[in-house]
Amino acid sequence: MISAHRLTKRFGEFTAVDAIDVEVRRGEAFGFLGPNGAGKSSTMRMIGCVSPPTDGSLRILGLDPATDGPSIRARLGVVPQRDTLDEELTVRENILVYGRYFGLSRAQVRAKADELLEFAQLTERANSVVEPLSGGMKRRLTIARSLVNDPELLLLDEPTTGLDPQARHVLWDRLFRLKRSGVTLVLTTHYMDEAEQLCDRLVVMDGGRIVAEGSPRELIALHSTREVLELRFAADDHTPYAAKVTDLAERVEVLPDRLLLYTDDGDATAAAVQGRGLEPLSVLARRSTLEDVFLHLTGRTLVD
Numbered sequence: 001m002i003s004a005h006r007l008t009k010r011f012g013e014f015t016a017v018d019a020i021d022v023e024v025r026r027g028e029a030f031g032f033l034g035p036n037g038a039g040k041s042s043t044m045r046m047i048g049c050v051s052p053p054t055d056g057s058l059r060i061l062g063l064d065p066a067t068d069g070p071s072i073r074a075r076l077g078v079v080p081q082r083d084t085l086d087e088e089l090t091v092r093e094n095i096l097v098y099g100r101y102f103g104l105s106r107a108q109v110r111a112k113a114d115e116l117l118e119f120a121q122l123t124e125r126a127n128s129v130v131e132p133l134s135g136g137m138k139r140r141l142t143i144a145r146s147l148v149n150d151p152e153l154l155l156l157d158e159p160t161t162g163l164d165p166q167a168r169h170v171l172w173d174r175l176f177r178l179k180r181s182g183v184t185l186v187l188t189t190h191y192m193d194e195a196e197q198l199c200d201r202l203v204v205m206d207g208g209r210i211v212a213e214g215s216p217r218e219l220i221a222l223h224s225t226r227e228v229l230e231l232r233f234a235a236d237d238h239t240p241y242a243a244k245v246t247d248l249a250e251r252v253e254v255l256p257d258r259l260l261l262y263t264d265d266g267d268a269t270a271a272a273v274q275g276r277g278l279e280p281l282s283v284l285a286r287r288s289t290l291e292d293v294f295l296h297l298t299g300r301t302l303v304d
């Protein structure tokens with residue numbers, strides 16, 4: 001579906017996307033995970049044929065965006081980072097107007113709108129204007145609208161940023177159904193839980209480069225331990241405590257408010273910490289996540 005080789009985007013002297021290689025297969029959910037400024041949106045804009053690459057090669061659906069932009073865009077759905085709905089129109093009208101851009105007849109687009117409103121769980125709001133809808137509803141409408149041309153490939157730039165946890169779960173459920181129906185999903189996110197929930201495969205991006213690639217499970221197995229023990233002490237600086245536990249774990253990370261001890265058995269490590277007479281305010285043993293992978297690879301957290 002997407003084949004990029006040494007894909008590069010420069011703005012003047014600044015390199016936002018630095019010679020990345022990406023292959024996305026039909027039917028998979030593929031993610032770009034990275035913090036703000038990693039180059040995810042710039043990559044998506046090149047894939048969406050709205051921003052030409054500075055260098056490297058890019059094929060979307062086997063076609064070249066430089067010469068086949070319109071035919072590629074006709075087969076894509078795009079959900080931009082910020083909703084671009086027409087707030088004064090009704091929910092249904094937003095879909096109708098968009099469908100007409102793709103050359104659907106009035107009857108076709110009306111039938112399609114009913115189907116998409118149902119999918120987005122917005123049938124009851126079909127005739128209300130967009131402006132007073134919740135953030136989650138607006139996002140679902142933006143996704144419904146992007147599906148009006150039955151795209152083979154759906155691009156989603158930070159689909160759940162700014163939504164509350166419940167709205168995020170509703171959206172993940174809709175995206176999961178889309179994937180099951182055969183749509184290839186490509187999304188960017190800086191939420192590790194979103195990447196873990198939705199993506200079959202992902203690349204971790206930082207500073208315009210790809211620093212790791214694989215399934216969430218593979219990335220965790222390769223770059224982290226099975227479990228992590230989080231220790232919080234009553235101190236402004238956790239650095240002095242790190243030295244006291246460094247031999248109890250494979251690796252210790254110092255964050256401003258806690259220590260992370262990378263270990264295959266969190267409970268056993270917690271017992272060893274207690275055995276040293278250290279008295280943390282809180283102790284939490286958990287499984288490793290993609291956040292731990294990112295921290296290990298870059299020395300930074302995904303969300304500051």
Ligand SMILES: Nc1ncnc2c1ncn2[C@@H]1O[C@H](COP(=O)(O)OP(=O)(O)OP(=O)(O)O)[C@@H](O)[C@H]1O
Binds near residue numbers: 011014035036038041
């Ligand atoms: N049109 C532009 N002109 C100059 N610099 C740009 C332009 N677009 C993006 N950049 C820069 O390129 C870098 C990557 O931006 P990009 O938006 O691709 O990152 P991102 O990973 O999507 O982050 P975000 O989540 O903030 O969108 C940033 O440093 C940004 O300031």
